[in-house]
Amino acid sequence: MRKQGVETQAEVLAVLERHGKPMTAYEILNEMREANARLAAPTIYRALAALTGDGRAHRVESINAYLPCCHEGHGDGAVLAICDDCGGVEEQVDTAIIDRVADVAGSNGFQAKRHVIEVHGTCGECAGKAE
Amino acid sequence: MRKQGVETQAEVLAVLERHGKPMTAYEILNEMREANARLAAPTIYRALAALTGDGRAHRVESINAYLPCCHEGHGDGAVLAICDDCGGVEEQVDTAIIDRVADVAGSNGFQAKRHVIEVHGTCGECAGKAE
DNA sequence: TGCCGTTTGTTACCTTATAACATAGGTATG
DNA sequence: CATACCTATGTTATAAGGTAACAAACGGCA
Numbered sequence: 001m002r003k004q005g006v007e008t009q010a011e012v013l014a015v016l017e018r019h020g021k022p023m024t025a026y027e028i029l030n031e032m033r034e035a036n037a038r039l040a041a042p043t044i045y046r047a048l049a050a051l052t053g054d055g056r057a058h059r060v061e062s063i064n065a066y067l068p069c070c071h072e073g074h075g076d077g078a079v080l081a082i083c084d085d086c087g088g089v090e091e092q093v094d095t096a097i098i099d100r101v102a103d104v105a106g107s108n109g110f111q112a113k114r115h116v117i118e119v120h121g122t123c124g125e126c127a128g129k130a131e
Numbered sequence: 132m133r134k135q136g137v138e139t140q141a142e143v144l145a146v147l148e149r150h151g152k153p154m155t156a157y158e159i160l161n162e163m164r165e166a167n168a169r170l171a172a173p174t175i176y177r178a179l180a181a182l183t184g185d186g187r188a189h190r191v192e193s194i195n196a197y198l199p200c201c202h203e204g205h206g207d208g209a210v211l212a213i214c215d216d217c218g219g220v221e222e223q224v225d226t227a228i229i230d231r232v233a234d235v236a237g238s239n240g241f242q243a244k245r246h247v248i249e250v251h252g253t254c255g256e257c258a259g260k261a262e
Numbered sequence: 263t264g265c266c267g268t269t270t271g272t273t274a275c276c277t278t279a280t281a282a283c284a285t286a287g288g289t290a291t292g
Numbered sequence: 293c294a295t296a297c298c299t300a301t302g303t304t305a306t307a308a309g310g311t312a313a314c315a316a317a318c319g320g321c322a
Binding site: 061062079081083084090092094096097100101102104105107108109110111112113114115116117118119120121122123124125127128 | 192193210212214215221223225227228231232233235236238239240241242243244245246247248249250251252253254255256258259
């Protein structure tokens with residue numbers, strides 16, 4: 001039973017990568033249950049905690065969903081652009097923004113540790129289709 | 132039954148302001164149930180939707196909680212600094228950040244509509260107490 | 263007055279997340 | 293090599309957050 005944990009993490013990450021769009025924990029669970037019917041929610045949440053903890057995946061706070069990190073090895077500093085039409089998310093990295101956010105928040109002595117920077121709107125592709 | 136809606140909104144806002152810290156929808160509900168035992172969740176969520184819709188309150192996405200807006204009349208562009216120690220939230224407004232975020236996200240043609248900018252960390256007061 | 267549309271209240275339910283306990287596997291010690 | 297312990301994982305059950313869908317009340321208007 002022991003080794004399966006890191007394998008579960010890898011498999012969750014693989015599911016996320018295969019899917020291409022953000023997935024909720026229960027979407028991941030349902031997909032993985034096809035291979036292992038006994039799988040349950042806490043297993044997924046633990047794997048996601050490990051993945052988000054070391055930067056292999058992001059949690060999209062404003063839609064309760066998860067996304068594989070596409071830039072390898074920044075724990076923080078991602079800007080997530082969420083398309084409300086197609087549900088896709090584009091990830092950018094811009095340290096200038098997080099510095100600035102830390103700076104603004106720090107004006108009262110606040111010590112920033114983790115940044116959540118998300119934008120909702122319409123992606124280029126959907127905007128093109130619309131008109 | 133008709134007019135009570137806007138009164139409910141005002142009362143929710145009053146509860147939020149009285150409390151001083153972010154509250155979850157169910158915390159608001161429990162508090163307001165003391166005055167009206169028949170109150171139910173959708174009433175609170177509708178009031179919150181109205182309040183966040185016109186900028187009188189903010190939803191703190193990363194903690195599923197709500198906060199009265201302290202700057203009157205910016206719908207967007209708030210930077211929320213969330214203290215993981217005391218649970219307090221400081222609100223700043225900085226349009227330069229949202230412009231920059233919109234810009235970064237817009238590099239692929241993304242059209243930004245709503246910004247979520249939150250920082251987790253330790254507020255000046257808690258940081259002072261710590262050492 | 264009586265009908266209609268809109269807003270609010272209410273019930274019931276769904277989704278998201280986690281606490282708490284059960285179990286299995288490695289590992290150190292004699 | 294046996295076994296007792298510690299830690300990681302699996303499982304059950306339930307808490308927390310949110311909303312769809314229906315019911316009821318109010319105001320406007322013919």
